[in-house]
Amino acid sequence: MINIDAHNHVRGKSVYLDDIPEINGTLFCLPFYAETAHAHISSIDYEKALQLKGIIYILTSKDIPGQNQIGGIIPDEPLFPENEIHYWGQPLGLIVGTSEFICRKARKLIEISFDELPVITCPRVAQKRNQLIVPPRTFRIGNTDDVWTDCAYVIDGRTDVNGQEHLYIETQGAYAWPKEDGSIYVASSTQGPTAVQRTIATVLDLPMHKIEVNVVRLGGGFGGKEDQATMWAVFAALSAHKLGKPVKISLHRMDDMCMTGKRHPYSSDYKIGLSKDLKIKAYEVTHFQNAGAAADLSPAILERTLFHSTNAYYIPNVVATAWSCKTNLPPNTAFRGFGGPQGKFVIEAAIVKAAEIIGVKPDEIQKANLVDDGDEFPYGQVIQNAEAKHSWKECASVYNLDEIKHKVLTFNASNSRFKKGYAVQPICFGISFTNTMMNHARALVHIYQDGSVVVSTGAVEMGQGVNTKLLQIASEIFGINPNKIRIESTNTLRIANTSPTAASAGADLNGKALEMACNTLLQRLISVVENNYKVEDIKFCNDQIATSDASFVISWNDLVIKAFQQRVSLSEHAHYATPVIHYDKAKEKGHPFAYHVYGTAILEVTVDCLKGTYQFDSVKIVHDFGKSMNTDVDNGQIEGGLVQGIGWMTIEEILYNEKGKLISNALSTYKVPDIYSVPKEIIIRHLDTTGPDLAIKKSKAVGEPPLMYGLGAYFAIRKAVKAFNPKADLTFDAPYTPEKVLMDLYR
Ligand code: MTE
Ligand code: MOS
Numbered sequence: 001m002i003n004i005d006a007h008n009h010v011r012g013k014s015v016y017l018d019d020i021p022e023i024n025g026t027l028f029c030l031p032f033y034a035e036t037a038h039a040h041i042s043s044i045d046y047e048k049a050l051q052l053k054g055i056i057y058i059l060t061s062k063d064i065p066g067q068n069q070i071g072g073i074i075p076d077e078p079l080f081p082e083n084e085i086h087y088w089g090q091p092l093g094l095i096v097g098t099s100e101f102i103c104r105k106a107r108k109l110i111e112i113s114f115d116e117l118p119v120i121t122c123p124r125v126a127q128k129r130n131q132l133i134v135p136p137r138t139f140r141i142g143n144t145d146d147v148w149t150d151c152a153y154v155i156d157g158r159t160d161v162n163g164q165e166h167l168y169i170e171t172q173g174a175y176a177w178p179k180e181d182g183s184i185y186v187a188s189s190t191q192g193p194t195a196v197q198r199t200i201a202t203v204l205d206l207p208m209h210k211i212e213v214n215v216v217r218l219g220g221g222f223g224g225k226e227d228q229a230t231m232w233a234v235f236a237a238l239s240a241h242k243l244g245k246p247v248k249i250s251l252h253r254m255d256d257m258c259m260t261g262k263r264h265p266y267s268s269d270y271k272i273g274l275s276k277d278l279k280i281k282a283y284e285v286t287h288f289q290n291a292g293a294a295a296d297l298s299p300a301i302l303e304r305t306l307f308h309s310t311n312a313y314y315i316p317n318v319v320a321t322a323w324s325c326k327t328n329l330p331p332n333t334a335f336r337g338f339g340g341p342q343g344k345f346v347i348e349a350a351i352v353k354a355a356e357i358i359g360v361k362p363d364e365i366q367k368a369n370l371v372d373d374g375d376e377f378p379y380g381q382v383i384q385n386a387e388a389k390h391s392w393k394e395c396a397s398v399y400n401l402d403e404i405k406h407k408v409l410t411f412n413a414s415n416s417r418f419k420k421g422y423a424v425q426p427i428c429f430g431i432s433f434t435n436t437m438m439n440h441a442r443a444l445v446h447i448y449q450d451g452s453v454v455v456s457t458g459a460v461e462m463g464q465g466v467n468t469k470l471l472q473i474a475s476e477i478f479g480i481n482p483n484k485i486r487i488e489s490t491n492t493l494r495i496a497n498t499s500p501t502a503a504s505a506g507a508d509l510n511g512k513a514l515e516m517a518c519n520t521l522l523q524r525l526i527s528v529v530e531n532n533y534k535v536e537d538i539k540f541c542n543d544q545i546a547t548s549d550a551s552f553v554i555s556w557n558d559l560v561i562k563a564f565q566q567r568v569s570l571s572e573h574a575h576y577a578t579p580v581i582h583y584d585k586a587k588e589k590g591h592p593f594a595y596h597v598y599g600t601a602i603l604e605v606t607v608d609c610l611k612g613t614y615q616f617d618s619v620k621i622v623h624d625f626g627k628s629m630n631t632d633v634d635n636g637q638i639e640g641g642l643v644q645g646i647g648w649m650t651i652e653e654i655l656y657n658e659k660g661k662l663i664s665n666a667l668s669t670y671k672v673p674d675i676y677s678v679p680k681e682i683i684i685r686h687l688d689t690t691g692p693d694l695a696i697k698k699s700k701a702v703g704e705p706p707l708m709y710g711l712g713a714y715f716a717i718r719k720a721v722k723a724f725n726p727k728a729d730l731t732f733d734a735p736y737t738p739e740k741v742l743m744d745l746y747r
Helices: 006-010 047-051 100-107 123-128 144-150 193-204 230-243 253-259 298-307 340-358 362-368 388-398 401-414 466-478 506-533 556-565 631-649 705-724 738-745
Strands: 027-032 039-045 055-059 093-097 111-116 132-141 153-161 173-178 184-188 211-215 247-250 266-274 280-292 317-326 418-431 440-447 453-457 485-487 538-541 544-547 553-555 571-577 582-584 589-591 595-608 614-623 682-686 732-734
Touching: 027 100, 027 230, 047 055, 047 100, 055 100, 055 230, 093 100, 093 230, 123 266, 123 280, 123 317, 132 298, 144 266, 144 280, 144 317, 153 340, 173 230, 184 193, 184 230, 193 211, 193 230, 230 247, 266 340, 280 298, 280 340, 298 317, 298 340, 340 362, 340 418, 340 705, 340 732, 362 418, 388 401, 388 418, 388 595, 388 614, 388 682, 401 418, 401 595, 401 705, 418 705, 440 506, 453 466, 453 506, 466 485, 466 506, 506 538, 506 556, 506 571, 544 556, 553 556, 595 705, 614 631, 614 705, 631 682, 631 705, 705 738
Parallel strands: 027 247, 153 732, 184 211, 280 317, 453 485, 614 682
Antiparallel strands: 027 093, 039 111, 055 093, 132 317, 153 266, 173 184, 173 247, 266 280, 418 595, 440 453, 440 571, 538 544, 544 553, 582 589, 595 614
């Protein structure tokens, strides 16, 4: 089945937030902020702004009826700070006017005086000053102290990875209007409708049942709208509530880039010990997470960094510690992989460094340490159905890794200006929210009298194709044509208490709930057939219900009418909670993941050693989909995730100046992969695996894992640089921009 949004997307007919027809009298709101990252506010002068025709009101913390607080995990983030500014772009209040244009004009007229305070942008500095979001956490297995002396090689070092701008095509926004009884309707571009609902209720001091949040779809989220879509929705709702008018906000790209958090930059120290036969015996790592000015989702992201600190490798002795460090940057947030990629970068760098020192190829070390059934992760989960070795073997043989290596060698021997590099990149990613409590979902299904069906779940469509998968589930269970089924928007009145669509678990959780609701309805319909027609062994297929010998046939529509006439309920609401999983934070042990996703990629790159530029010749992947329920949608997720990962590792560079101002604040200064810079070739091969029962229809979650194939991009380039300049002492400092490559080529 093709993605059900495809036709409307390519015709520009799909409705995003800014496409919602505006109600007459709609006002616009725009936050204002001070040109500083850390300061005491001494005064704000609105006089000139208020005199502009079309400016209705300027809203500040004094206008908040409830709590001035929007922190999700920890209440450490005021909606509007009362006296201290913590990051450049932190909203101090809202300008409400008759057009966005006039609000922008007014913003330039607001005069803010402040006394500057020291600005910290480096997580290591923050950690030294004990500026932490939460206390540090440590995962351990075995005992590293005892084994260092037995190791043939012990290598240590430091790595740095930068953040990443989400660059969803649809910027943040919301549209809210008051309803008759003091309740509020909010259209939001959010991955977490319930978080939006709950936070608006807190800020407005209203019960949650008075806030209706509706999400049709997102023009991309990538984690950037898991927590950080909330603020804008609160702005719109607060203004609508205060003024009794519909109020809309839709961020200008440069405001979005400046005011929102990004992927967390990390700085890490590692120490790795190997035996003569290249087995990793011990690994110690300390991560310094750059959390920004408030917690946001940082503690949860920190946790996933620890879960994935050993990637797809079995290491018997591990100590992994992570610090969440408070800096004067916008609060950093979820981004595809959720801290996992940052954890994996360090172990991959450690392996590459070890290989360079020992004088072997990194893939020899990688291959010798892949996880297998029965191995235990540092967090206590014992591995079942590992596909790490399987995917590696398949990848190395079908794509002929030996030949690729040989090709690279011979090319480099006969070329001086261009050098090639390759990297093998295995991945292993746990599926489930690491906070066990969040792993549940609901679905609501109505069958109408005419046989048409409408489905609501808590899943948010953001381009990943979850609605297409939901449609497939309902259509298959009822045996009816997909055009008889509609997937409705995600709405907090229809589906309550949703977890955000995140952790790649959207299709699993909501799909399983949908399966349950559909199966209950199916049982009811089967009873109607059995009671009325005294037949057994019936099948629902092709809009019909029939016995296997076709001696009895009734159409779907006729059966639905029959059930309705006999007063059988044609509606069902179901709730699914992932079984098996659990986690004990006190012990840092448990079984947090329903299952793991595996895969292996080979990345090949050519570096122009005169210019420092590079081109990815090919990325060849063997991915463990389980039994993919939609290969087009899933392959799309692999390609998108991969390219996003390569972008993060190569050309996407976020820069703040020493005053904490974002310098890469527009598409002219922040470069993402485009059609010219994507790999010339991407081949995706499906690994033949059974797929776990906890995955929807045994089709494994695919949203985030492929991003981590992109890690290999860094190491492939490094290999080419080393081929040109073998003696250079290189650091691990991603992204590997052409500027940095050029410096390293001649270092
Ligand atoms: N794909 C598209 N096209 N747009 C997105 O915003 N977000 C990613 C991934 N793939 C995203 C995407 C992220 S961060 C996650 S967690 C998953 O999709 C969420 O959807 P799922 O749980 O249905 O896989
Ligand atoms: Mo995805 S980073 O879990 O929204």
